[in-house]
Amino acid sequence: MVFKPLFLKLAIRNIRKFWGITVINVLGLIIGLTCTTLIFIFVYDEYSFDRFHENKNKIYRLGWNIKTPSETTYLAPTPGPLGPALINDFPQIEKMVRFTPARLNITFRNNSFGNLKSFSTDPDVFEIFSFDLIMGSQSQVLSNPSSIVLSEEVAQRIFGNENPIGKRLELADLTNELTVTGVFKNLPRNSHIQFDALTSMDVHYELSGWDDGTDWYTSIYYTYLQLADPSFADELEQQLPFLINRYIDNEVSVTGIEYSGSLVPLSQLYLNSDRRYEVGPTSDKRLLFFFSVAGLFVLLIACLNYITLSTARSIKRYKEIGIHKTLGADKSQLFGQFIGESVGIIFLSLLAVYVLTVLLLPLTNSFSGKTIAPSFLWSAEFLLAFISGGLLIGILSGLYPAFVLSNFQPANILKASQPKGISGSLVRKILTGFQLFISLFLIISSLVIYQQTNFLLYGETGFTKSDMMVVAISEDVLGSQVESFEQELLNHPDVVKATVSDRYPGEQTNRTQATIRLDNGEELISNMGTYFVGYNFFDTYGIELIAGTPFSPDLRSDSLFNIIINRSSLRLLQIESDRPDLALERIITVFGTDGFVQGVTEDFHFRPFTEQIEPIALILLPEAFSFISLKLNAQFNAETIDGLEKIWNKFAPGHDFNYFFLEDKLSQNYTSQSKLRQVIFAFSFLAILISCLGLLGLTSFTAKQKSSEIAVRKVLGARYFEIIQLIWKELLLLILLASVFAIPVSWIFLTEWLGNFAYKVEPGVAPYVFGVLVILILSVLVTSYHSLKAAMVNPTDYLRSE
Numbered sequence: 178m179v180f181k182p183l184f185l186k187l188a189i190r191n192i193r194k195f196w197g198i199t200v201i202n203v204l205g206l207i208i209g210l211t212c213t214t215l216i217f218i219f220v221y222d223e224y225s226f227d228r229f230h231e232n233k234n235k236i237y238r239l240g241w242n243i244k245t246p247s248e249t250t251y252l253a254p255t256p257g258p259l260g261p262a263l264i265n266d267f268p269q270i271e272k273m274v275r276f277t278p279a280r281l282n283i284t285f286r287n288n289s290f291g292n293l294k295s296f297s298t299d300p301d302v303f304e305i306f307s308f309d310l311i312m313g314s315q316s317q318v319l320s321n322p323s324s325i326v327l328s329e330e331v332a333q334r335i336f337g338n339e340n341p342i343g344k345r346l347e348l349a350d351l352t353n354e355l356t357v358t359g360v361f362k363n364l365p366r367n368s369h370i371q372f373d374a375l376t377s378m379d380v381h382y383e384l385s386g387w388d389d390g391t392d393w394y395t396s397i398y399y400t401y402l403q404l405a406d407p408s409f410a411d412e413l414e415q416q417l418p419f420l421i422n423r424y425i426d427n428e429v430s431v432t433g434i435e436y437s438g439s440l441v442p443l444s445q446l447y448l449n450s451d452r453r454y455e456v457g458p459t460s461d462k463r464l465l466f467f468f469s470v471a472g473l474f475v476l477l478i479a480c481l482n483y484i485t486l487s488t489a490r491s492i493k494r495y496k497e498i499g500i501h502k503t504l505g506a507d508k509s510q511l512f513g514q515f516i517g518e519s520v521g522i523i524f525l526s527l528l529a530v531y532v533l534t535v536l537l538l539p540l541t542n543s544f545s546g547k548t549i550a551p552s553f554l555w556s557a558e559f560l561l562a563f564i565s566g567g568l569l570i571g572i573l574s575g576l577y578p579a580f581v582l583s584n585f586q587p588a589n590i591l592k593a594s595q596p597k598g599i600s601g602s603l604v605r606k607i608l609t610g611f612q613l614f615i616s617l618f619l620i621i622s623s624l625v626i627y628q629q630t631n632f633l634l635y636g637e638t639g640f641t642k643s644d645m646m647v648v649a650i651s652e653d654v655l656g657s658q659v660e661s662f663e664q665e666l667l668n669h670p671d672v673v674k675a676t677v678s679d680r681y682p683g684e685q686t687n688r689t690q691a692t693i694r695l696d697n698g699e700e701l702i703s704n705m706g707t708y709f710v711g712y713n714f715f716d717t718y719g720i721e722l723i724a725g726t727p728f729s730p731d732l733r734s735d736s737l738f739n740i741i742i743n744r745s746s747l748r749l750l751q752i753e754s755d756r757p758d759l760a761l762e763r764i765i766t767v768f769g770t771d772g773f774v775q776g777v778t779e780d781f782h783f784r785p786f787t788e789q790i791e792p793i794a795l796i797l798l799p800e801a802f803s804f805i806s807l808k809l810n811a812q813f814n815a816e817t818i819d820g821l822e823k824i825w826n827k828f829a830p831g832h833d834f835n836y837f838f839l840e841d842k843l844s845q846n847y848t849s850q851s852k853l854r855q856v857i858f859a860f861s862f863l864a865i866l867i868s869c870l871g872l873l874g875l876t877s878f879t880a881k882q883k884s885s886e887i888a889v890r891k892v893l894g895a896r897y898f899e900i901i902q903l904i905w906k907e908l909l910l911l912i913l914l915a916s917v918f919a920i921p922v923s924w925i926f927l928t929e930w931l932g933n934f935a936y937k938v939e940p941g942v943a944p945y946v947f948g949v950l951v952i953l954i955l956s957v958l959v960t961s962y963h964s965l966k967a968a969m970v971n972p973t974d975y976l977r978s979e
Contacts, residue, residue, distance in 0.1 A: 202483050203526055205867045209479025210530040210567065212863055215541050216472030217562070218534075222549055223465050226367045226447035230307040234407055235271070236443040239263075239400040240452055243688075243704050244435040250704065250791075251439075252688070253399060253452040257390035259438065260299075260400040262424060267413060272403040274299045274306075276456065277381050280803065281374060282651055282832065283355070284347040285335050289832035291649070293331065295374040297381030303361070305403045308368075312342055313359025322379035323351075326359040331373045348653070351383060366548055369447040370399075370456050387768070393425045394690035399456045401443070414440050434690075434702055453788065454685040458848065463933075471860040474615045476570070478867045481608045483519075483574045512580070519575025520568060527567040545852060606911060612868045613915035614922075617952050619861040621923040623854070624944035629931060630854040632786070632938045633847045639781025640682050641719035645839040646807045646821075647681050654829045659802060662828045669824065671810040671817040677711040677802040682718065682783045683843045686793060692766040693749050696759075703749050705792045706783070707767060711799035715741070715778065717808050724757035725776025728797045738772025739797035740765055744780045746792035767794060785846040786936040806839070865951075869959045872908070908956055916949050923948075 227233060241255040257275070264273040276296040283290045302308070303315040310318065311329060318326055325346060332341045345354040355376065364371055382389050388397070404410060417438040425436055441450065448462040535554055542549055553559055655662055659677060666672050680686065686706030693701045712728045714720075723744065726732065733739055742765075744754055752759045757777035765772050772794070780790045809817065822834045844851070923945070931937045 199522070201870045203522060203529075205479045205482045205870050206523065206526040207529045207533070208863055208867055209476040210526060210570070211533045211537070212860070213472045213476040214530060214534050214563065215537060216468055218538070218549060218553065218559075219541065219545055219547070220465055220469055222367065222547060223448065223460055226460075227369055227443050229365055229367070230443065232305065232307070232403055233443050235403050235405075236305060237402050237404065237410055237440040238443065238446055239402065240439045240441060241396050242437045242439060244437070245703055248789075250688075251452045252396050253450065253455045254396045255398055255400045255438065256393045256396055257388065257398045258393060258424065259421075260398065260402070261390075262420060263402065263413075266420060267416075269405050269409045269413070270402050271405050272301045272305050273400065274302045275378070275398040275400045276302075276370065276372075277378075277398045279374075279376055279381055279384065280649075280651065281348060281376070282654055283335070283374075284831070285344070287831055288335075289654075289829075290331070290335055291833040292835045293373040294371060295376065296372050297376045297378050299378055302375065303359075305401060308364060309362035311360045311362055318359035319375065319377050321356065321358060322377050323353045323355055324358040324377050325355040325380075326361060326375045327357060328373045329360055329363050332357070332360045348380075348384075351380065355380070369459065396454075396688060402440070407442075410440050410442075414438070434704070453784070458845075463930075464852075467930075468856055471619065471856065474619065475860055475863050475867065478612045478615055478864055480570060480574045481612050482867060482870060483522075484608060516572060516575045520571040523567055523571030523574070527564070530567070531563070544855060546848065606907065609872070610911040610915050612864075613912055613952060613956070614919045616861070616864045616868045617915055617919035617948050618923045618926075619864050620951055621919065621944050621948040622927060623858050623861045624947060625923075625927045625938075625940045626854050626930075627858070628938045628940060628944070629934065630847065630851060632936075633934075634844055634851070636786060636936070638682070638843075639720065639779060640783075641717075641808065642682070642840045642843055644809045644811055644813065645718075646809055647837055647839055647842070648805050648807065648821075648825070649835040650677070650802060650805050652802070654832050658828050659799075659805075662824070663805060665824050665828070666805070666807060666821065669817070669820055671813040671820070672807050673810055674713060674717040674808040675805060676713040676717040677799050677805050678714055679709040679798075679801045679803045681804050681806060681839060681842075682781065683785075683839065683846065686783065686791075689767055691749075691794065694764040694766075695751060696763075701749065701751075703792070705746065705749070705765075705767065705794050708783075708793065708795045709798040709801040710795050711802070712797070714795065714806075717806055720781055721779040722776050723779050725761050725774070727776065732775065733797060734773070736771075738765075738767065738770055739775050740767075740772040741776040741778060741795045741797075742774055743778050743790070743793050743795075745790050746794065747777070749792050765794060767796070772796065782936075785843075787846075787934050789935045865955060869955060872956055872959045905957065905960065908960060909953075912949070912953055912956060915952070919948075920945050 230236060238253075239255050239259060241252040241259070243250045243252065254277075257277075260273045260275050264270045276298050279295040279297045281291075281293050281295045283293065298319065300316070300319045303310050303318060310326075313326065318324065327335070327341065335341070335346075336344060341357045341360055344357045346357065347354055378390065388395065390398075404413070418436075421436050421438065446459070448460050448465065450459045531554075535551065538549065538551055538554065541547075650659065650662075652659075663675050663677065666675050686708060688704050688706050691703055691705040693703060695701060708714075710728070712730065715722060715727050722741070725741065728739055728741070742760065744757060747754050747757060747760055750760050750763055760774050760777050763774045765774065775797075778795070782790060783793060784791070807821070818836075821836075825832075825834045927940065
């Protein structure tokens with residue numbers, strides 16, 4: 178017991194005596210722990226998606242697979258009749274619900290409410306999913322064909338404090354008004370599907386004008402199943418091809434197309450989906466893994482710094498240890514002392530880490546696009562993980578120094594100026610080398626990821642996206658005034674070009690079955706993406722025509738679709754890509770109507786760079802408009818937007834002016850890659866900072882350890898550069914070894930990561946060379962102060978005490 182107060186006093190004295198190294202230790206730990214804590218919060222939130230549903234373990238989503246002779250396409254939406262067919266044939270399926278997007282422009286008391294994220298769905302939606310229904314009955318809320326259910330926020334916006342139940346909303350092109358039958362609580366942010374309003378499926382059937390939910394060849398429904406027993410999922414997936422064969426003419430030998438389905442558990446949708454046309458933003462489990470590893474790397478560097486500097490500090494404490502042992506302190510007491518010091522430093526660091534986490538959480542939310550509430554930091558689960566994790570790190574980080582220091586023999590300690598083996602130089606070299614390896618890996622990775630992300634955001638898409646404004650329009654708002662509205666917009670001095678279309682580049686295409694008539698008279702059935710476009714679509718978007726002529730009123734056919742295909746479609750027509758002229762006048766049947774190929778465009782990226790360019794048919798049908806795209810003058814400003822809104826209000830008074838800029842919209846396709854770029858830059862900076870702190874402290878101790886040797890060398894005539902070289906030699910060797918391991922490891926990682934993109938950059942050797950140079954220059958700069966100080970010292974100051 179007598180040693181406990183003494184150990185505490187000595188611990189405080191040692192902290193004061195070695196305050197410089199203690200500050201470096203604590204600062205490195207604080208940075209590493211704060212970084213790891215914020216990463217833990219982010220990762221925890223990502224894994225929490227869709228886990229609030231009571232039946233989460235029973236809910237699966239169907240996926241739709243289309244296999245052609247040339248490729249297999251994996252879609253998130255399925256044909257409309259697939260879900261009803263499954264629940265009809267398999268009693269093991271308890272419930273089924275489908276979602277299909279609905280564009281609603283609602284009017285209430287002459288006030289328009291557009292831009293609502295809406296779906297048409299089946300009646301069991303609130304019985305399958307745990308979305309809180311504030312008003313209305315779960316089983317009856319969508320049973321009426323004209324019913325609509327609103328979110329709490331939208332209901333408040335439309336009706337204020339009035340009771341919304343029973344209120345009627347107008348929607349053009351709909352025979353009956355919509356009746357509000359329920360209000361649901363605003364959806365949790367960790368739901369993979371987000372919406373403001375839900376209507377019955379009958380609303381979609383009437384608004385679409387062509388889809389009645391029975392077409393097996395059009396995939397626009399997100400279909401979810403609730404199984405009685407989750408173990409039935411594998412058996413059901415195996416039965417899907419047989420069921421599909423009963424409903425679809427699925428003879429591969431005749432059509433060349435094979436359809437199949439797959440099931441994905443609800444809890445895995447957000448992190449594991451690689452399907453096209455997802456219902457909402459998704460994350461990437463591989464990206465999350467990298468975030469976690471990068472965060473642990475930063476923490477590991479901080480812990481390695483602690484271990485390295487603690488063992489280095491032991492050089493100055495060996496006599497203290499010898500005296501303790503001579504006075505009767507046993508190994509366990511000394512071991513406990515050093516572990517206690519380590520845990521004490523960690524505990525003090527944790528207080529600072531917690532404060533920093535609270536302060537940095539808003540920045541982290543802005544950085545990651547999340548809205549994690551500060552109250553999470555007060556939750557029992559977070560505090561338990563935070564404190565226990567911090568103490569565990571403190572104990573593990575202190576184990577090696579405590580083990581080394583407590584094992585010294587007092588006789589060897591007291592009779593030598595420094596006992597053999599106390600320096601632990603080999604261990605420190607290994608730990609320092611590993612830090613340099615991690616830092617170099619992160620620097621190289623950040624450079625290549627920056628190159629690829631820049632390519633994604635600013636690469637050549639094959640169409641104009643800068644200064645392109647897209648305005649949402651609809652027939653129920655503009656009616657027959659669309660042409661007049663377009664002409665009025667063109668009269669604005671900042672509008673250069675304009676065109677209407679049912680979609681914009683970057684939005685998912687409407688994939689449908691197409692019958693292609695080959696040159697030999699045979700017919701080939703395949704799937705193609707389709708756009709309905711206006712006359713000026715190609716000119717407005719700057720899409721290059723490589724064969725044929727652009728659309729014009731003079732060439733429009735009365736009985737056939739006018740179609741322009743892209744270069745990738747030539748393979749479906751069995752035409753070489755360098756002979757697009759052979760595709761002209763070919764017949765392609767889509768939506769049950771024959772069309773002739775009027776032209777061929779160069780391939781353009783109507784989907785993200787992560788996906789291969791697919792065959793697409795752009796069909797002249799200006800009457801099927803949902804958007805009008807405006808190419809603006811590069812000098813446009815806020816006044817331009819105000820002027821365009823005035824024109825809108827002239828043609829659609831009382832309706833919201835909903836617009837976006839295409840470049841901003843397309844950048845949302847690469848949110849996860851942009852996050853990765855920002856995160857790895859931050860981690861690289863932190864890793865380098867912590868490593869530099871460690872090198873600074875380690876160089877200080879190395880210079881002191883070699884002080885006598887340096888003094889002797891100076892007496893014998895050694896020059897400044899030779900003294901500096903003595904300290905730098907080991908560092909340069911460690912950088913070389915770190916490079917030997919970091920370069921191939923980062924190359925393997927980056928090759929795997931770049932493999933996720935259909936179109937990617939070729940990094941070359943520059944990032945690897947630059948990374949090594951950055952580490953080399955920073956390491957030399959950081960260690961220069963103590964190296965120069967050691968080289969300039971007066972040798973008599975050291976030799977006098979020897």
